[in-house]
Amino acid sequence: MPRTKGDHEARRRDVSEAVWQVMAARGFAGLTLRAVAAELGATTGLLTHYFPTKRALVEYALDLLEQRTLSRPRRDSGKGLAALRDGLLDILPLTPEAADSNRIWVSSWDAALSDPDLSTGYAHKYAVSRDRLSEQVAAAQELGELPPGDPAEIAAGAQSFVLGLVVQALFAPAAFPPQRQVQLLDDYLATLTAPDRSGNRRSARS
Amino acid sequence: MPRTKGDHEARRRDVSEAVWQVMAARGFAGLTLRAVAAELGATTGLLTHYFPTKRALVEYALDLLEQRTLSRPRRDSGKGLAALRDGLLDILPLTPEAADSNRIWVSSWDAALSDPDLSTGYAHKYAVSRDRLSEQVAAAQELGELPPGDPAEIAAGAQSFVLGLVVQALFAPAAFPPQRQVQLLDDYLATLTAPDRSGNRRSARS
DNA sequence: CCATTCACATAACAAGTGTTGTGTGAATGT
DNA sequence: ACATTCACACAACACTTGTTATGTGAATGG
Numbered sequence: 001m002p003r004t005k006g007d008h009e010a011r012r013r014d015v016s017e018a019v020w021q022v023m024a025a026r027g028f029a030g031l032t033l034r035a036v037a038a039e040l041g042a043t044t045g046l047l048t049h050y051f052p053t054k055r056a057l058v059e060y061a062l063d064l065l066e067q068r069t070l071s072r073p074r075r076d077s078g079k080g081l082a083a084l085r086d087g088l089l090d091i092l093p094l095t096p097e098a099a100d101s102n103r104i105w106v107s108s109w110d111a112a113l114s115d116p117d118l119s120t121g122y123a124h125k126y127a128v129s130r131d132r133l134s135e136q137v138a139a140a141q142e143l144g145e146l147p148p149g150d151p152a153e154i155a156a157g158a159q160s161f162v163l164g165l166v167v168q169a170l171f172a173p174a175a176f177p178p179q180r181q182v183q184l185l186d187d188y189l190a191t192l193t194a195p196d197r198s199g200n201r202r203s204a205r206s
Numbered sequence: 207m208p209r210t211k212g213d214h215e216a217r218r219r220d221v222s223e224a225v226w227q228v229m230a231a232r233g234f235a236g237l238t239l240r241a242v243a244a245e246l247g248a249t250t251g252l253l254t255h256y257f258p259t260k261r262a263l264v265e266y267a268l269d270l271l272e273q274r275t276l277s278r279p280r281r282d283s284g285k286g287l288a289a290l291r292d293g294l295l296d297i298l299p300l301t302p303e304a305a306d307s308n309r310i311w312v313s314s315w316d317a318a319l320s321d322p323d324l325s326t327g328y329a330h331k332y333a334v335s336r337d338r339l340s341e342q343v344a345a346a347q348e349l350g351e352l353p354p355g356d357p358a359e360i361a362a363g364a365q366s367f368v369l370g371l372v373v374q375a376l377f378a379p380a381a382f383p384p385q386r387q388v389q390l391l392d393d394y395l396a397t398l399t400a401p402d403r404s405g406n407r408r409s410a411r412s
Numbered sequence: 413c414c415a416t417t418c419a420c421a422t423a424a425c426a427a428g429t430g431t432t433g434t435g436t437g438a439a440t441g442t
Numbered sequence: 443a444c445a446t447t448c449a450c451a452c453a454a455c456a457c458t459t460g461t462t463a464t465g466t467g468a469a470t471g472g
Contacts, residue, residue, distance in 0.1 A: 049449065113309055113376060123381070153390065161363070187359065239461095255420060
């Protein structure tokens with residue numbers, strides 16, 4: 001039963017939704033043409049009509065993942081340290097949608113690590129994210145909310161912390177409910193704001 | 207060409223090595239019977255002789271992964287904070303072997319997140335690791351090397367930090383050479399040792 | 413010395429995968 | 443009104459995967 005209205009754009013959105021559902025339910029490895037087609041109530045012919053090859057669909061799925069992650073409702077309340085906190089909170093799986101998004105991300109790491117092309121893409125993407133955090137760190141430092149130190153290093157540390165927290169929360173959602181995730185992040189940020197009493201210089205290169 | 211000596215144990219070690227090589231080279235998703243057999247210079251018949259089903263081989267591979275991770279040469283120099291640092295350093299991909307191990311771990315998360323049985327196993331495993339870290343945190347606190355605070359929360363934070371650092375280092379090994387990983391970890395530990403000057407209480411529950 | 417067991421190889425099978433070609437009915441332009 | 447294009451369905455393909463059945467030569471035990 002073909003579409004009465006040939007709305008290309010709407011159809012593409014249907015495909016997006018089906019791809020998303022499949023990835024959320026069966027992981028990135030479960031992203032198969034027939035699974036998407038079944039979720040869509042169609043056949044593989046539809047997909048090959050929109051995507052010439054499987055790789056094209058995978059790349060589309062990754063774009064979709066990035067886009068949906070980026071277009072998630074973002075907190076953007078303050079400036080400086082508050083903005084940094086918001087940016088980090090946006091990453092955490094605090095809502096079911098964010099949990100889906102993160103689960104898909106993590107499950108895509110398998111394919112990404114085995115594929116050099118995808119791997120460099122991921123590295124670049126995380127580098128961009130780090131740069132953005134770095135700017136927020138620098139802003140917070142100028143406001144005196146964070147002690148001095150290389151913003152890039154502090155940003156890398158913060159991203160590591162949040163990334164790892166994502167992974168732990170995905171594997172043990174009961175042990176890491178949203179409240180505890182926020183608490184852990186706030187504790188981490190609290191230690192960042194504290195001055196360093198030890199002899200170690202923070203983030204100095206040899 | 208069958209084995210002249212029927213050394214069951216040695217053969218199993220050969221299988222382990224082949225499984226390891228395959229996972230390191232092609233990721234967890236690439237762990238296929240024929241790939242292992244080819245790496246072993248044998249056929250699938252050998253594997254079905256040792257493992258009744260694919261799942262058995264997967265479980266064996268996960269055991270192997272855990273065992274190899276655990277049996278990696280560990281630093282165990284000091285007590286208290288130094289022991290905690292050692293335990294965290296042991297996780298990081300500072301050596302090629304540790305990088306292999308971590309890459310396999312990360313690539314296995316895809317299958318684990320889609321399989322409830324494996325997922326709970328992973329959650330348990332990370333919980334055990336957290337408990338161990340928690341004890342080291344408590345010991346460091348008793349030595350006065352760490353300020354007071356719920357050891358479990360501090361351990362969870364430290365594990366998150368290291369886990370995330372592992373992921374970043376795997377995707378961008380050039381940007382996260384061993385030296386920088388150690389530096390980032392030491393910076394993190396330095397912030398932990400610093401007293402909290404802010405009004406936030408560290409790790410208090412509501 | 414011989415029967416049995418072991419440790420595989422070999423080959424086939426069914427299911428699932430991406431891909432390709434052909435058909436077909438609706439929409440569309442003229 | 444008609445030819446063309448579009449948006450798929452349908453079916454077959456080559457391939458990979460896990461699984462299973464059968465054979466076979468070496469080790470082994472009595």
